[in-house]
Amino acid sequence: MDGSQDALVASLRAENQELIRRLASQDSAQQYRSDSTVPQAGLAWEGCGLTGSQVARYSRQLVLPSFGPQAQARLCKGSVLVIGAGGLGSPAVLYLAAGGVGRVGIVDTDALELSNLHRQIAHQEVSVGKHKAASAAVSCRALNSSIQVIAHEQGLLPGNALDLVSAYDVVLDCSDNAPTRYLASDACCIAAKPLVSGAALGMDGQLTTLCVAPAGPCYRCLYPQAPALASCRRCAEAGVLGVAPGIIGTLQALEAIKLLTGVGQPLTSRLLLLDCLSTGFRTIKLRHRQPACIACGPHATITASNLASYDYRAFTGQPFNDAAPPSISLIPAAQRLSVQDLASRMQPASTRPSNQLQPNQQPAAFSRPHVAEPEASNDSMIPISRLPSADFCASGCVAAETVPIGHQQANSCNPLPEGDEGQGAKGFDSASQPSGGVQSSAGPLLLDVRPKEQFAAAHLPGFVNVPYQGPHKPLPAFLLELCHPSQSVNQAPGVSSVLPSLSASEPDARIQNLELGLSQTPKPSDQCEAAGEILVVCRRGNDSQEVVQQLRSLGITGAMDIIGGLTAWSQSVDPSFPIY
Amino acid sequence: MVAVTIELSGGLEALFGEQKTLKANVPSSGQLTASQLIKWTRDNLVVERADLFVQGNSVRPGILVLINDTDWELCGLLNAEIEDGDTVVFISTLHGG
Numbered sequence: 001m002d003g004s005q006d007a008l009v010a011s012l013r014a015e016n017q018e019l020i021r022r023l024a025s026q027d028s029a030q031q032y033r034s035d036s037t038v039p040q041a042g043l044a045w046e047g048c049g050l051t052g053s054q055v056a057r058y059s060r061q062l063v064l065p066s067f068g069p070q071a072q073a074r075l076c077k078g079s080v081l082v083i084g085a086g087g088l089g090s091p092a093v094l095y096l097a098a099g100g101v102g103r104v105g106i107v108d109t110d111a112l113e114l115s116n117l118h119r120q121i122a123h124q125e126v127s128v129g130k131h132k133a134a135s136a137a138v139s140c141r142a143l144n145s146s147i148q149v150i151a152h153e154q155g156l157l158p159g160n161a162l163d164l165v166s167a168y169d170v171v172l173d174c175s176d177n178a179p180t181r182y183l184a185s186d187a188c189c190i191a192a193k194p195l196v197s198g199a200a201l202g203m204d205g206q207l208t209t210l211c212v213a214p215a216g217p218c219y220r221c222l223y224p225q226a227p228a229l230a231s232c233r234r235c236a237e238a239g240v241l242g243v244a245p246g247i248i249g250t251l252q253a254l255e256a257i258k259l260l261t262g263v264g265q266p267l268t269s270r271l272l273l274l275d276c277l278s279t280g281f282r283t284i285k286l287r288h289r290q291p292a293c294i295a296c297g298p299h300a301t302i303t304a305s306n307l308a309s310y311d312y313r314a315f316t317g318q319p320f321n322d323a324a325p326p327s328i329s330l331i332p333a334a335q336r337l338s339v340q341d342l343a344s345r346m347q348p349a350s351t352r353p354s355n356q357l358q359p360n361q362q363p364a365a366f367s368r369p370h371v372a373e374p375e376a377s378n379d380s381m382i383p384i385s386r387l388p389s390a391d392f393c394a395s396g397c398v399a400a401e402t403v404p405i406g407h408q409q410a411n412s413c414n415p416l417p418e419g420d421e422g423q424g425a426k427g428f429d430s431a432s433q434p435s436g437g438v439q440s441s442a443g444p445l446l447l448d449v450r451p452k453e454q455f456a457a458a459h460l461p462g463f464v465n466v467p468y469q470g471p472h473k474p475l476p477a478f479l480l481e482l483c484h485p486s487q488s489v490n491q492a493p494g495v496s497s498v499l500p501s502l503s504a505s506e507p508d509a510r511i512q513n514l515e516l517g518l519s520q521t522p523k524p525s526d527q528c529e530a531a532g533e534i535l536v537v538c539r540r541g542n543d544s545q546e547v548v549q550q551l552r553s554l555g556i557t558g559a560m561d562i563i564g565g566l567t568a569w570s571q572s573v574d575p576s577f578p579i580y
Numbered sequence: 581m582v583a584v585t586i587e588l589s590g591g592l593e594a595l596f597g598e599q600k601t602l603k604a605n606v607p608s609s610g611q612l613t614a615s616q617l618i619k620w621t622r623d624n625l626v627v628e629r630a631d632l633f634v635q636g637n638s639v640r641p642g643i644l645v646l647i648n649d650t651d652w653e654l655c656g657l658l659n660a661e662i663e664d665g666d667t668v669v670f671i672s673t674l675h676g677g
């Protein structure tokens with residue numbers, strides 16, 4: 001089958017799946033929604049307000065001594081607002097719907113992406129591209145047609161937050177950003193609604209219940225000052241194990257059920273910490289409501305009348321979502337190249353001299369592509385079909401091209417076969433790598449500055465992985481060597497400009513190393529120009545500009561940024577390169 | 581010397597060379613306060629980006645401090661006394677969902 005047939009079959013399959021699902025939910029709706037078994041006065045049986053089908057459906061909770069029919073009846077009459085239909089919100093809404101919460105509201109503004117599915121289990125493949133609140137609502141209705149499910153697709157905003165939370169009994173904060181967390185808490189303080197706050201990232205999870213009268217703290221009691229943006233990692237960059245938010249979101253549903261029914265003790269003035277690596281849970285004792293709190297204290301200044309005009313973006317310095325950072329323009333256009341320019345500078349695999357690479361070999365980390373063959377001159381575009389495709393990672397290729405620099409230097413003009421184990425496993429991540437002369441040869445040096453995990457997942461051939469670790473980390477020694485072949489970078493003096501509180505009388509070798517990348521401002525020399533062209537690529541084209549700026553500040557005038565990074569490469573040159 | 585177990589959570593371990601638990605003997609002439617411990621930790625245990633751990637004379641906003649599993653707000657904040665054998669946990673608040 002060719003590609004277009006594959007696509008047709010896939011789309012028909014998806015359509016079929018969707019129709020089957022709709023049909024099933026209609027059938028079940030007819031079967032379970034109209035309840036003909038309501039107890040009739042004076043007839044056969046009496047209960048505690050539950051219908052016959054509710055008794056049957058929730059029987060395993062009804063027979064539970066510590067829960068029972070009264071609690072179930074409160075659940076069936078109760079309502080929960082879930083802010084965020086992502087990794088936390090997905091299991092939460094499913095358990096709330098399954099457990100019989102009478103009305104479930106789902107707030108989200110995002111469209112579902114393929115990279116959400118590993119953790120956002122309320123959604124299906126067929127919903128990719130669709131609205132998350134609507135998609136999660138469909139799943140909840142399919143699970144339980146006897147409850148009311150409402151999708152609030154406009155999201156939680158200062159202008160609607162109070163109305164939204166006021167319309168529900170309990171609120172779950174399943175959001176992914178600081179502004180929404182403060183807004184949800186402020187609105188719940190004003191409306192006097194308990195707020196179950198969950199968060200997860202990487203291998204960690206956190207859970208606490210806020211705004212529980214009379215003494216439970218709110219989010220601002222715990223965090224009166226917003227954290228710096230640099231302290232806030234996003235799932236898209238830091239990663240998240242799917243089950244981590246799954247566990248926390250499930251616990252959020254548990255807390256909501258307890259709050260609605262009065263069963264058990266709410267997790268108020270306590271914080272639960274989840275460590276997935278050790279499968280460890282730990283609960284710590286938190287402060288009570290703070291008298292000076294501007295949201296829940298006796299002299300609160302955030303009120304029903306001014307909540308809508310509170311500037312959460314300004315307070316937190318962050319947007320109301322965890323979207324990718326906006327593109328920056330840090331360096332002049334003359335120091336930037338398009339992905340098409342990059343394509344024209346990369347040598348297609350088919351034109352590589354056969355004595356350099358066997359068909360299944362990857363180019364070595366530090367090898368520069370040799371002078372382009374006449375038919376692949378820098379001025380002519382290479383047909384896409386002839387471009388080297390991404391090295392998709394199957395197994396065992398983790399950072400295969402992240403080769404220690406000492407090894408590379410010995411082989412700088414002599415490509416290594418791939419999988420040279422023991423050599424390729426270690427990345428150069430500090431200035432302590434051995435330094436030596438780097439030969440300049442024709443063709444650009446290709447640097448990929450993404451974290452090594454991302455590089456290992458997919459990268460372009462010929463690129464060396466030099467993870468950029470922020471402006472406070474030094475550049476690898478070999479890059480500094482391009483400019484200063486004779487200077488030992490390990491002995492360069494550091495200036496403690498970043499850590500002014502460290503007094504000069506207590507020098508710290510680590511700090512000196514940290515400072516290396518910035519404090520060194522050698523004069524440009526012939527060596528710098530001899531370094532030739534260095535093309536720097538990252539995920540989206542932001543970090544790469546910082547690296548280019550850093551390299552140029554060291555006098556390496558051939559450093560060029562690739563605009564838009566590998567995301568632009570995928571969009572404009574090779575769609576088979578995965579966007580993640 | 582005061583023997584203190586220091587634990588990191590919520591991503592703060594990245595500033596401590598990816599270590600989640602550290603045992604430290606903190607020099608102290610008299611009683612050791614949380615304030616002194618924070619400064620000593622910054623100077624001796626933080627490996628990188630100390631500015632993400634400390635701001636002014638306290639921890640950065642968004643970091644909770646626990647002394648023996650209790651919010652330091654309940655123990656006197658910067659003046660809280662750290663005793664031999666105590667466990668102090670620094671937790672960075674998470675926002676992901």
Ligand SMILES: [Zn+2]
Pocket residue numbers: 217218219220221222289290293294295296297
């Ligand atoms: Zn408060």
